[in-house]
Amino acid sequence: MEALKAFDEFISDAMASIDKATTLDELEQVRITFLGQKNGRVRHLQTLVGGVPREEKPVVGKRFNEVRNQVTESLEKKLEKLSSSSKASEPEFDLTLPGVSPRIGGLHPVTQTISRFREIMGRFGFEVVEGPEIEDDRHNFEALNIPEDHPARDPLDNFYIAAARSCSGGPVLLRSQTSTVQIRTMENSKPPVRIVSLGRVYRPDTMDATHSCMFHQMEGLLVDEHVTMAQLKTLLNLFARSFLGPEVQIRFRPSFFPFTEPSVEVDVKWGDSWMEIGGAGMVDPNVFRAVGYDPHKVSGFAFGLGIERFCMKHFEVDDIRRFYENDLRFLKQFQYWLTLRLSNNRILTQGNTSTVDSERPADTTRIRCKTPLMHSTTNALRESVRQIQTVSRIQERYHCSLSGPLQNRHATFCPT
Ligand code: DAH
Numbered sequence: 001m002e003a004l005k006a007f008d009e010f011i012s013d014a015m016a017s018i019d020k021a022t023t024l025d026e027l028e029q030v031r032i033t034f035l036g037q038k039n040g041r042v043r044h045l046q047t048l049v050g051g052v053p054r055e056e057k058p059v060v061g062k063r064f065n066e067v068r069n070q071v072t073e074s075l076e077k078k079l080e081k082l083s084s085s086s087k088a089s090e091p092e093f094d095l096t097l098p099g100v101s102p103r104i105g106g107l108h109p110v111t112q113t114i115s116r117f118r119e120i121m122g123r124f125g126f127e128v129v130e131g132p133e134i135e136d137d138r139h140n141f142e143a144l145n146i147p148e149d150h151p152a153r154d155p156l157d158n159f160y161i162a163a164a165r166s167c168s169g170g171p172v173l174l175r176s177q178t179s180t181v182q183i184r185t186m187e188n189s190k191p192p193v194r195i196v197s198l199g200r201v202y203r204p205d206t207m208d209a210t211h212s213c214m215f216h217q218m219e220g221l222l223v224d225e226h227v228t229m230a231q232l233k234t235l236l237n238l239f240a241r242s243f244l245g246p247e248v249q250i251r252f253r254p255s256f257f258p259f260t261e262p263s264v265e266v267d268v269k270w271g272d273s274w275m276e277i278g279g280a281g282m283v284d285p286n287v288f289r290a291v292g293y294d295p296h297k298v299s300g301f302a303f304g305l306g307i308e309r310f311c312m313k314h315f316e317v318d319d320i321r322r323f324y325e326n327d328l329r330f331l332k333q334f335q336y337w338l339t340l341r342l343s344n345n346r347i348l349t350q351g352n353t354s355t356v357d358s359e360r361p362a363d364t365t366r367i368r369c370k371t372p373l374m375h376s377t378t379n380a381l382r383e384s385v386r387q388i389q390t391v392s393r394i395q396e397r398y399h400c401s402l403s404g405p406l407q408n409r410h411a412t413f414c415p416t
Contacts, residue, residue, distance in 0.1 A: 003048040003060050007067045010034070010041055014071045024082050031075055035068070042068060109334040110216060110323055113311040114198050117218050120242045121196045124235065126220065129195045131181035133202075134161065137171045139180040143290035144259040152176070152258075159202050159213075174202035178219035179259060182283075182302055185221065186291035191298045193223040198307065209319040216307035223283065223293070223300035229262070232280055232301040240268045240277070243310060255279060259287050260302055275313060278305035 014034045021027040035042050045064060052060045107115070118128050131139075140146075141153055151157070157176070164172035181197035197219045205211040222231075237250045251274065252264040260281025267274040280303035285295035308320050315334065317323070322330050 003045075003052055004063060006045060006048055007063055010045060011067050011070060013041075015074060018071075018074050018078050021078060021082075024079070024086065027075065027078055027082060034071055035075070106331070106334060108323070108331065109315050109317070110307060110311050112334065113307055113314065114216065114218075116243060117198060117307065117310075118196070120239060121218075121220070123242075124238070126194050126196045126222075129181060129185055129197050131175075131178065131184050131197055131199065133175055133200055134164070135173060135175040135180050136168060137173075139183045140173060140175055140177070143183040143287065144179055145284050145286040145290070146258045150258065157203065159204060176203050177201055177304060178217040179302070179304055181219050182221045182259070182287070183291060186223070186288075186293060191223045191293060191300075192225075193221055193300070196220045207321060209321070212308070212320050212324065214324075215320070217278075218305045218307055220303045220305075221283070221300065222302075223288075223298050225298060227282075227299040227301055229282060229301065232282070232303065236266055236280065236303060244268065244270055244313065252280075255281075257281055259284050261285075266303070266305075270313060275309065277309055278303060280304070 014030070017030045017033070018027070021030050032040060034040055037043075045067070049057070049060055049064050122128070141150070146152055159174040159176075161172045161174070178197050178199055178201055181195070181199075185193060185195050185197075199216060200214055201217050202214050205213055207213065220235075222235075233250065233252060240248045240250055247270075249269040251267045251269065253267065255263045255265040257263040257279055260279075261284045263279065263281035265276055266278055266280050267276050269275075280301065283300040283302050288295040288298065288300075308323065311323070312318070312320065
């Protein structure tokens with residue numbers, strides 16, 4: 001029978017071609033030749049089936065289907081085989097493509113400022129202590145000589161926590177000042193005292209460019225014998241100069257705080273203008289009495305500074321709200337890197353940058369610094385030493401040497 005013979009030929013040709021195909025393209029050609037809807041050889045077979053006598057149709061038709069299915073199956077099997085082996089031979093990744101640098105976080109500018117404050121005050125011999133953010137009446141007001149009818153206690157000016165009142169037996173609030181920590185420290189230790197406490201305070205102020213319902217303060221307290229206001233002024237002067245640069249001046253304006261007598265507001269002159277940085281004064285004898293200290297034996301000074309104030313001035317940020325919005329476009333500007341220009345393993349220049357990778361010249365290397373290098377505004381000498389130390393560490397690690405102005409600075413400031 002002609003049709004059955006043609007079927008056999010079809011199947012043996014198809015199988016041989018499938019066998020021979022070594023690529024996906026070749027296999028596709030085989031499929032088109034044999035099973036293609038338009039001109040595939042299967043079309044010819046179909047015509048043959050149409051032409052057989054009626055009584056032979058069931059047998060021939062059945063055989064036709066078997067043949068077509070067999071070829072289709074073989075094609076599919078081969079297709080699977082070729083595509084899995086072609087995948088395996090492809091490289092996993094392209095070694096020649098540039099790498100993706102990992103996104104590394106940075107310290108929040110307020111956190112950076114807090115670290116610097118701690119460090120500066122640490123050098124002046126002040127211990128850093130913590131206090132709770134949820135306070136009672138005694139620590140936020142009473143022991144600080146703030147009487148019951150004082151406007152500072154007004155519920156409209158404080159975040160009282162109504163729900164906590166019933167279990168604590170008295171008013172409870174989010175602390176409105178870090179002066180609370182003065183009391184907590186003196187309650188638990190004997191003079192002399194020399195502490196700073198840095199943390200959040202809360203006031204129901206309407207948010208604007210210079211006000212926030214939460215901000216940070218640094219509280220300072222020094223208690224000893226014969227403490228004077230001159231020492232307070234000297235300390236704040238040194239502090240401001242360490243943070244903002246040697247050119248700043250400080251001024252005291254008479255003021256009033258219940259927990260200090262006399263009291264002052266403190267301003268620093270930076271550039272052309274005076275900026276208020278906080279309050280200070282000599283600890284009021286009533287405060288000493290409230291914690292069991294003898295005001296005839298000891299004296300002391302205290303101060304409370306707004307941290308965001310310094311941070312804004314230092315980083316030239318003009319709206320306090322930016323600090324709390326968690327906008328990465330803003331925060332990324334405060335990641336600090338030491339950029340080194342290396343040539344033949346010698347450091348040619350270095351600078352403090354916050355540029356993104358794509359802006360970096362090809363011959364520079366960036367090394368992440370643990371601490372921001374605030375070289376333009378802070379105490380130039382100390383910063384230089386710090387930068388040199390950082391650079392020395394890098395030298396050791398990368399086996400490169402200093403040259404140019406850095407080497408001179410090294411000689412001047414780090415004789416060892
Ligand atoms: N606690 C005051 C405030 O939040 C600031 C202050 C003023 C703190 C005078 C002090 C001080 O320690 O002596 O406005």
